[in-house]
């Protein structure tokens with residue numbers, strides 16, 4: 001496929017789900033840019049519409065079908081335009097997507113999106129729908145071009161897939177086994193980002209804390225953080241999301257040692273009850289998790305710790321649910337992503353007989369959210385009167401205020417000139433609510449870098 005063949009053509013992409021999917025979409029745009037497609041935010045003018053899907057929850061999958069129904073009308077109005085579906089739903093459903101939605105032109109999976117230009121060309125040449133799903137990633141992971149949608153903070157995928165088999169999770173089925181990128185290719189990518197003035201990178205993986213165990217020689221995320229810390233003018237470094245079992249002391253020490261590594265740990269616990277954790281096959285118990293929290297807080301008392309929690313897991317009793325509530329209060333999480341259990345195909349828990357009724361899951365979720373919000377509010381109040389280094393990301397919603405994040409990933413809104421967007425500034429914290437902080441710029445010209 002040559003770029004001239006597609007000159008002037010436009011691609012519209014919609015991304016559901018996690019940061020990994022958002023990062024994959026940026027790479028899809030990069031691949032398509034090289035063959036002449038430019039990105040549009042107006043679906044009506046698109047020659048190629050891509051839906052990058054997520055299968056983590058039942059609702060997310062339903063959303064795919066409802067979006068595609070609407071996209072069929074855009075396709076009708078723009079003859080010659082194509083619809084492509086990628087991501088986790090595509091990986092799982094494959095040709096069923098075309099059986100159910102015959103106007104879909106291309107279905108590709110999570111392991112072969114780097115072949116997108118060739119696949120599109122094949123559809124253009126034959127005029128026939130195409131399904132290509134690979135079961136594993138290629139041995140030599142190609143470095144794909146990228147069109148980044150944010151010019152301050154960048155996603156960098158460092159490991160793909162997951163070797164765990166949590167009994168509720170479809171990720172290992174659709175994303176395969178763990179496969180780390182080489183440290184050299186990551187350092188090179190991050191060096192290039194730093195050279196063009198990116199102020200923050202977030203290292204991504206379904207299990208980012210397992211980074212490097214499959215490389216020869218074996219390394220870990222701590223080695224990578226230290227190597228990134230050596231890059232001249234390196235900005236902030238974050239990482240998301242990991243498994244508690246793989247969060248080693250060496251990784252925690254590296255966060256403490258490397259000045260650019262942010263004191264922010266997202267460590268999904270999923271439940272605060274040992275029997276539930278065992279049935280989820282998480283591979284740790286509450287005491288183990290608390291030790292991880294102690295290991296972080298004994299080294300970095302002000303580090304933020306956030307988590308993921310599922311309520312209404314099959315067989316979860318009221319008492320077990322209350323253990324989760326007690327644990328949230330005891331640990332004092334800075335924030336939690338919460339969800340009601342959603343049965344997924346290909347997972348053992350989906351077939352267990354003791355499913356919790358929807359209304360009960362809803363009640364537990366509402367109660368948990370209220371507790372999480374109260375606990376987060378308390379955490380945020382600790383910031384009152386402190387001075388925080390904020391990376392300014394843009395404007396807050398439709399207001400004139402600026403918005404940015406602390407090193408600990410707290411959102412801070414404050415008055416200031418637009419020229420500060422993309423800069424590190426110091427802000428005094430003046431108010432705290434459960435979700436965000438308010439502040440006052442300390443000295444307008446006091447830029448940290």
Ligand code: SF4
Nearest residue numbers: 162164165166169171
């Ligand atoms: S560790 Fe995370 S991604 Fe892996 S199976 Fe468990 S929940 Fe899914």
